Amino acid sequence: MTTAPSTTTDVTPADRPAQPRGAVSLRGAALAYGRRVLWNGLDLEVQPGEFLAVLGPNGSGKTSLMRVLLGLQPLSGGSVEVAGRPPGRGNREIGYIPQQRSLDPTLTLRGRDLVGLGLDGHAWGLGLRGRKDRKARVDEVLAAVGATDYADAPIGLLSGGEQQRLRVAQALVGDPRVLLCDEPLLSLDLAHQRVVSDLIDTRRKAADTAVLFVTHEINPVLPLVDRVLYLVDGRFRIGPPSEVMTSETLSELYGTTVDVVRVRDQVLVVGATGKLCEDQPHHVVQES
Numbered sequence: 641m642t643t644a645p646s647t648t649t650d651v652t653p654a655d656r657p658a659q660p661r662g663a664v665s666l667r668g669a670a671l672a673y674g675r676r677v678l679w680n681g682l683d684l685e686v687q688p689g690e691f692l693a694v695l696g697p698n699g700s701g702k703t704s705l706m707r708v709l710l711g712l713q714p715l716s717g718g719s720v721e722v723a724g725r726p727p728g729r730g731n732r733e734i735g736y737i738p739q740q741r742s743l744d745p746t747l748t749l750r751g752r753d754l755v756g757l758g759l760d761g762h763a764w765g766l767g768l769r770g771r772k773d774r775k776a777r778v779d780e781v782l783a784a785v786g787a788t789d790y791a792d793a794p795i796g797l798l799s800g801g802e803q804q805r806l807r808v809a810q811a812l813v814g815d816p817r818v819l820l821c822d823e824p825l826l827s828l829d830l831a832h833q834r835v836v837s838d839l840i841d842t843r844r845k846a847a848d849t850a851v852l853f854v855t856h857e858i859n860p861v862l863p864l865v866d867r868v869l870y871l872v873d874g875r876f877r878i879g880p881p882s883e884v885m886t887s888e889t890l891s892e893l894y895g896t897t898v899d900v901v902r903v904r905d906q907v908l909v910v911g912a913t914g915k916l917c918e919d920q921p922h923h924v925v926q927e928s
């Protein structure tokens with residue numbers, strides 16, 4: 641059977657039906673600091689319920705991408721939308737989970753207060769009804785992350801894993817359509833890494849929340865990852881782990897020989913360079 645050659649029709653941009661946009665949409669996005677271009681020509685649609693791992697060595701621009709999506713950093717070119725709107729403080733569709741960092745042990749703020757901060761800006765009203773609804777929502781999300789028992793304790797006295805559950809709760813309490821996670825498993829032991837990644841995965845499946853997850857270690861979340869965005873020195877690749885986490889693709893991205901070895905269900909990345917993403921931890925988003 642022969643196939644008729646495809647024909648192009650003259651359609652002006654105004655006539656073209658609007659393309660459905662993902663939970664996160666970057667079109668021709670570029671970010672440069674002065675003359676240093678971190679990335680350029682980035683087209684990315686993250687779909688509702690999709691889990692995208694963002695990988696790359698130190699300085700490749702992963703945290704800067706989070707800052708763009710949080711509305712803390714403008715693009716140098718192209719466009720960005722999160723849940724169909726420009727990113728920014730007014731965009732309530734975004735939940736953000738930062739790295740685990742030890743909190744000051746003298747901090748007297750309670751876990752439930754920390755979680756409640758995630759509702760700031762939401763329209764709960766000031767009356768009794770608003771306060772009741774607000775408390776009910778905080779209780780609901782504290783229960784969902786298994787933090788009810790220590791919700792009234794000062795957070796400075798909680799373990800790192802308990803504090804991180806509360807940060808997850810804070811990110812989820814506003815019912816976000818997009819969850820931005822910047823190394824949320826760093827400095828957690830294996831058991832707590834599992835707890836936190838399971839909480840994120842449960843949320844994504846229950847509410848179709850898109851997850852963008854910055855990490856230098858893909859293995860703890862590998863079973864959850866739909867696609868990888870791998871950034872290296874201004875180059876990037878986007879695709880499923882089976883396509884991106886290969887010796888060929890990573891050697892091309894790093895510009896040197898990199899071997900990717902699969903052992904059981906783990907991906908091991910080995911290279912002559914000491915600059916591999918997997919070698920080094922990263923730093924955190926600074927709120928401006």
Ligand SMILES: Nc1ncnc2c1ncn2[C@@H]1O[C@H](COP(=O)(O)OP(=O)(O)OP(=O)(O)O)[C@@H](O)[C@H]1O
Nearest residue numbers: 673697698699700701702703704705921922923924
């Ligand atoms: N506001 C800024 N002005 C100028 N340069 C910046 C600014 N913010 C970040 N940079 C630089 O941009 C580069 C990318 O930084 P970014 O923090 O996004 O990288 P990263 O991939 O998250 O790195 P890491 O893994 O170390 O956290 C770095 O070289 C950093 O010094």
